[in-house]
Amino acid sequence: MLRYIIRRVLWAIPILIGVSIVSFFIIQLPPGNYLTALMASMRATGESVDMSQLQTLSERYGLDEPMIVQYWKWISGIVLRGDFGQSFLYTRPVSDLLWERLGLTFILAFTSMIFVWLIAFPIGVYSAVRKYSIGDYVMTFVGFIGLATPNFLIALILMYVSFTVFGQSAGGLFSPQYLDAPWSWAKFADMMSKIWIPVVVIGTAGTAALIRIMRANMLDELPKTYVDAARARGLSGAHAVTKYPLRVALNPFVSRIGWELPELISGATITAIVLSLPTTGPLLLEALLAQDMYLAGSFIMMLSVLTVIGTLISDLLLAWLDPRIRQGVVG
Amino acid sequence: MRQIPMREPDTLLEVRDLATHFFTDEGVVRAVDGASFDIPRGKTLCIVGESGSGKSVMARAVMGLTRAPGRVVGGSVLWCPDQDGQATDLATLHGNSRAYRAIRGPEIGMIFQEPMAALSPVHTIGTQLAESVRSRHAVSKRETRERGIEALARVGIPEPAARYDQYGFELSGGMRQRAMIAMALAAEPKLLIADEPTTALDVTTQAGILDLILDLQSETGMTVMFITHDLGVVAEIADSVAVMYLGRVVEHADVDTAFHAPAHPYTEALLRALPSIHAKTGERLAAIPGMVPHPFARPAGCAFHPRCHRFRPGLCETREPENVPVAPGHGARCLLLKPARKAAAE
Ligand SMILES: Nc1ncnc2c1ncn2[C@@H]1O[C@H](COP(=O)(O)OP(=O)(O)O)[C@@H](O)[C@H]1O
Numbered sequence: 001m002l003r004y005i006i007r008r009v010l011w012a013i014p015i016l017i018g019v020s021i022v023s024f025f026i027i028q029l030p031p032g033n034y035l036t037a038l039m040a041s042m043r044a045t046g047e048s049v050d051m052s053q054l055q056t057l058s059e060r061y062g063l064d065e066p067m068i069v070q071y072w073k074w075i076s077g078i079v080l081r082g083d084f085g086q087s088f089l090y091t092r093p094v095s096d097l098l099w100e101r102l103g104l105t106f107i108l109a110f111t112s113m114i115f116v117w118l119i120a121f122p123i124g125v126y127s128a129v130r131k132y133s134i135g136d137y138v139m140t141f142v143g144f145i146g147l148a149t150p151n152f153l154i155a156l157i158l159m160y161v162s163f164t165v166f167g168q169s170a171g172g173l174f175s176p177q178y179l180d181a182p183w184s185w186a187k188f189a190d191m192m193s194k195i196w197i198p199v200v201v202i203g204t205a206g207t208a209a210l211i212r213i214m215r216a217n218m219l220d221e222l223p224k225t226y227v228d229a230a231r232a233r234g235l236s237g238a239h240a241v242t243k244y245p246l247r248v249a250l251n252p253f254v255s256r257i258g259w260e261l262p263e264l265i266s267g268a269t270i271t272a273i274v275l276s277l278p279t280t281g282p283l284l285l286e287a288l289l290a291q292d293m294y295l296a297g298s299f300i301m302m303l304s305v306l307t308v309i310g311t312l313i314s315d316l317l318l319a320w321l322d323p324r325i326r327q328g329v330v331g
Numbered sequence: 332m333r334q335i336p337m338r339e340p341d342t343l344l345e346v347r348d349l350a351t352h353f354f355t356d357e358g359v360v361r362a363v364d365g366a367s368f369d370i371p372r373g374k375t376l377c378i379v380g381e382s383g384s385g386k387s388v389m390a391r392a393v394m395g396l397t398r399a400p401g402r403v404v405g406g407s408v409l410w411c412p413d414q415d416g417q418a419t420d421l422a423t424l425h426g427n428s429r430a431y432r433a434i435r436g437p438e439i440g441m442i443f444q445e446p447m448a449a450l451s452p453v454h455t456i457g458t459q460l461a462e463s464v465r466s467r468h469a470v471s472k473r474e475t476r477e478r479g480i481e482a483l484a485r486v487g488i489p490e491p492a493a494r495y496d497q498y499g500f501e502l503s504g505g506m507r508q509r510a511m512i513a514m515a516l517a518a519e520p521k522l523l524i525a526d527e528p529t530t531a532l533d534v535t536t537q538a539g540i541l542d543l544i545l546d547l548q549s550e551t552g553m554t555v556m557f558i559t560h561d562l563g564v565v566a567e568i569a570d571s572v573a574v575m576y577l578g579r580v581v582e583h584a585d586v587d588t589a590f591h592a593p594a595h596p597y598t599e600a601l602l603r604a605l606p607s608i609h610a611k612t613g614e615r616l617a618a619i620p621g622m623v624p625h626p627f628a629r630p631a632g633c634a635f636h637p638r639c640h641r642f643r644p645g646l647c648e649t650r651e652p653e654n655v656p657v658a659p660g661h662g663a664r665c666l667l668l669k670p671a672r673k674a675a676a677e
């Protein structure tokens with residue numbers, strides 16, 4: 001087991017290096033660079049260009065130097081000093097913007113994931129065990145509606161309901177008085193009172209998808225002989241089902257965590273814009289539109305890093321759950 | 332549970348006209364359709380028949396483990412655990428009822444055909460074995476483990492304590508099947524149903540497993556219902572034989588009669604398909620002309636008539652044969668047979 005973990009963790013290192021190279025390449029793709037764009041915009045607004053300031057920036061990022069040197073300056077800044085560069089758009093260090101947004105995004109994504117699991121798991125199992133029952137059909141129907149409804153529509157409906165029924169404006173994650181306040185229990189409680197709308201919006205499609213997956217996994221396992229063998233040893237039907245096929249059906253479920261994490265973080269952009277959530281999605285979109293390359297590149301890199309970490313977590317969970325993987329029989 | 336007096340107090344299990352049908356989208360599959368046999372206490376009954384004759388479906392019906400879309404639609408499964416001659420009709424119990432669960436495991440154990448498929452891929456042997464131990468004895472965790480390891484040792488598994496914590500896929504085929512036998516036997520059942528327990532194994536391993544079952548039977552006095560399509564195995568272990576064809580028992584006799592004076596042409600054909608009665612195990616029944624028809628296309632009259640070497644036109648395809656008692660303890664379903672008493676009177 002330990003060897004497996006070490007091997008998996010070591011494997012993540014070259015992948016992360018590759019990811020950083022690709023991210024850097026992406027931020028270099030637009031013609032010109034951050035400084036020429038900055039100069040152009042300063043000239044356009046009639047500001048005088050401070051050549052010495054440009055010179056320091058140019059040296060700091062090595063903008064006149066070869067790509068490889070630039071990459072090295074960028075990545076060593078990130079790895080050694082946590083310096084992701086400067087946002088052209090906000091004229092603030094990218095790291096300031098990044099961590100705040102990423103933190104809230106993570107909270108939202110994590111809450112959504114728990115929501116999705118809590119709902120999808122029991123319903124999926126129920127739908128499989130009671131295949132073709134009325135309950136199964138109802139869940140399937142509701143699930144497909146959830147899948148087919150665009151998130152922004154659900155978001156608009158919930159905002160409307162929240163406003164007319166609860167008299168609460170549903171935008172954002174915080175009430176105005178807490179927006180810039182430091183973290184406190186009151187701020188946390190305020191966030192929790194607002195977070196359910198984005199959680200429901202983001203989670204609906206995922207819940208519907210996961211119900212189908214859980215149902216299919218269970219249907220694969222339920223007819224297996226080992227379930228009957230357990231019943232032949234005197235276990236009740238319900239006990240045999242929860243002890244055996246549920247455990248096996250969990251594996252494909254867990255392996256999804258890897259790509260669910262980044263999907264939850266980047267996939268909710270439209271929802272985040274509609275609900276004006278202070279998460280990464282809208283900012284990344286903004287950065288890409290404005291060619292704010294260090295901001296965009298850093299976000300892309302962090303999302304990729306999250307993907308790698310998510311995959312690593314699900315691999316380790318899988319190994320913990322499945323002895324065949326742990327011992328290298330499969331996978 | 333209603334108690335029914337048995338006709339023969341020495342009988343542990345009496346199956347009468349058992350029928351399991353599968354209600355599929357394509358139609359009703361009459362997988363078992365009026366099967367009757369009985370097993371005396373402490374004896375071994377072999378159920379033989381080609382693949383698809385309904386042996387496994389019948390075994391599951393006895394265990395109360397019939398799978399949807401299948402349902403036991405008729406007949407009785409009289410279970411008489413004590414010598415007092417009072418029986419319970421298992422066919423009237425719901426498969427998931429408390430009463431049935433109290434019987435599965437501690438009263439009737441089952442070994443499935445594929446040992447790999449019958450073991451969970453993500454649970455240890457011990458986890459599964461422990462259920463069996465606890466179905467019989469309410470003992471502590473430590474004692475459960477000790478008894479489980481003991482059960483593994485008894486079926487001849489080397490290093491049983493290490494095997495207890497291993498997974499099914501880490502064991503060889505023979506060891507897996509031994510582990511399955513250990514699981515069934517750890518609950519000390521009165522009846523062991525073994526559904527082709529040696530089919531997936533090589534000849535040497537097969538012989539080892541058969542010896543093991545025979546040893547354990549003489550040790551514990553348990554009754555065995557052994558399903559096989561291998562007549563070599565039958566010759567080795569059976570006290571009596573029930574031959575199944577398309578969901579029915581077409582002949583039921585003690586082992587000597589079945590081998591030396593079979594009454595049903597199907598049994599004759601099975602025996603002729605066997606190169607030699609003394610042949611080693613592992614021979615498949617292949618040489619009967621034609622194939623087992625699908626239960627959808629059950630031939631009219633006697634279902635075996637299209638393949639029968641004694642086929643009599645005008646008779647065999649027109650009437651369904653009843654069970655004819657050709658001698659005490661020997662019956663066969665063939666229209667050409669005459670009952671023992673009538674035959675003597677003529
Ligand atoms: N789930 C099922 N649905 C439909 N038919 C089935 C099902 N299970 C078994 N059968 C049918 O029952 C018949 C007997 O099967 P089985 O008892 O497995 O035969 P055997 O064990 O003698 O080889 C077969 O014709 C098979 O097609």
Ligand SMILES: [Mg+2]
Pocket residue numbers: 386387388444526527
């Ligand atoms: Mg079978």
